[in-house]
Amino acid sequence: MKNIILFTLLFVSNVFSQKKITITTTLKSPITDALLIVNNSPKYITDSLGSVTIKEVDLNSSILIRHVKYKLKTFDNITNQDTLFLEEKLEELKDIEIIASSKSKKKTESLFPKISSKNILPENFGKSSSISSSMEIALYFPNEKKQSNIIQRLKIYTNDYKVLENLETKKANKRRNAKFSPIQVNFYTVDSIYEVPNEKIFKKNFIVSCQIDDDYAILELSEEEEFEFPTNGIFVTIKNLSEEDYQTLGFDYPPGITTIGVSKDNKIIPYFRYLHEGETALWKKYDYMIKRQNTYKVGIEFKN
CATH class of the missing domain: 2.60.120 (Jelly Rolls)
Incomplete structure (x- = not known):
């Protein structure tokens, strides 16, 4: 009986020592393969649903989220957050050249x-x-x-x-x-x-x-x-x-x-x-x- 109680306590402790976070766009589309860097160390990558399970010890740390299609963003405390939002990178207007009322992208050097x-x-x-x-x-x-x-x-x-x-x-x-x-x-x-x-x-x-x-x-x-x-x-x-x-x-x-x-x-x-x-x-x-x-x-x- 004691063993069962001990196992239950350990299981509950383990569940509450982690938290599931979802990384999405501002339009709430999940972001796959976002890399979470905790205190300058790579720790987590989001799954196909944009979700990631984070250890409790990291929730109050500085977390940098990097993805090739989205702007870098740092979160300093996500203890009370379930969803984190990233802003999509947009092409700058100066990357578009307008010639004779038609738009064409400049060739990247x-x-x-x-x-x-x-x-x-x-x-x-x-x-x-x-x-x-x-x-x-x-x-x-x-x-x-x-x-x-x-x-x-x-x-x-x-x-x-x-x-x-x-x-x-x-x-x-x-x-x-x-x-x-x-x-x-x-x-x-x-x-x-x-x-x-x-x-x-x-x-x-x-x-x-x-x-x-x-x-x-x-x-x-x-x-x-x-x-x-x-x-x-x-x-x-x-x-x-x-x-x-x-x-x-x-x-x-x-x-x-x-x-x-x-x-x-x-x-x-x-x-x-x-x-x-x-x-x-x-x-x-x-x-x-x-x-x-x-x-x-x-x-x-x-x-x-």
């Missing part, structure tokens, strides 16, 4: 690696595996035109991939739905002497993920976050979340970052460093990829 006309790659290239958890990748984007464009968004193409489980039988298992797993990204200035990543543009890394029906994860900078493309270029950095964070969010594996073959005159160069060496770790050119004329399919888009 972007900067991507220059793909080789002979983009024939070995198996698993083009469907490349995840970045090693011990490494952080950086891609150098030069500002060859020395234009003062405003960086508005970042695209990282992701994919599922195969992992060889047995060398003798060459049996491989596919990491299905890995392309939807989140990753961390940031921007770095360029060291004027050594031409390696120097200082972070943003103190905290962004966490982004590929959405259903897309082939890429996208970072859409807010108006406050947008910045001018430096004349000496910029670095984009990518790394995985921790295993603990992936487990917390319900993901089994990090995403594969799509690899492409590039032309000899490609100027978007990959670098890497080892994470166990800390923030002062030396950045090095990723010679393994450079010699094979490969790089990651990552690009920057500018504000019109």
Whole structure:
């Protein structure tokens, strides 16, 4: 009898230590795959109904909600709230050019690696595996035109991939739905002497993920976050979340970052460093990829 009472108390305690919250638009349409970052740590992702169950300890914390199609919003205390609303991002009027009384969108200017006309790659290239958890990748984007464009968004193409489980039988298992797993990204200035990543543009890394029906994860900078493309270029950095964070969010594996073959005159160069060496770790050119004329399919888009 005592055991039954104890079990009942534990069950009731567990139920009341969590709260179900729904994330919707202002028109009350549920928002799927919204990422909730609690005290700078990714903790929850909404389901197909826009719902998420939050631990009581997090209800009074600072919660940032990020979704590619909606404006960023921070909530500081949601203890007494059952529904949180996000505002949809709207195209700015200046992105529409009116010519002879007709409307047409301006073509978005972007900067991507220059793909080789002979983009024939070995198996698993083009469907490349995840970045090693011990490494952080950086891609150098030069500002060859020395234009003062405003960086508005970042695209990282992701994919599922195969992992060889047995060398003798060459049996491989596919990491299905890995392309939807989140990753961390940031921007770095360029060291004027050594031409390696120097200082972070943003103190905290962004966490982004590929959405259903897309082939890429996208970072859409807010108006406050947008910045001018430096004349000496910029670095984009990518790394995985921790295993603990992936487990917390319900993901089994990090995403594969799509690899492409590039032309000899490609100027978007990959670098890497080892994470166990800390923030002062030396950045090095990723010679393994450079010699094979490969790089990651990552690009920057500018504000019109």
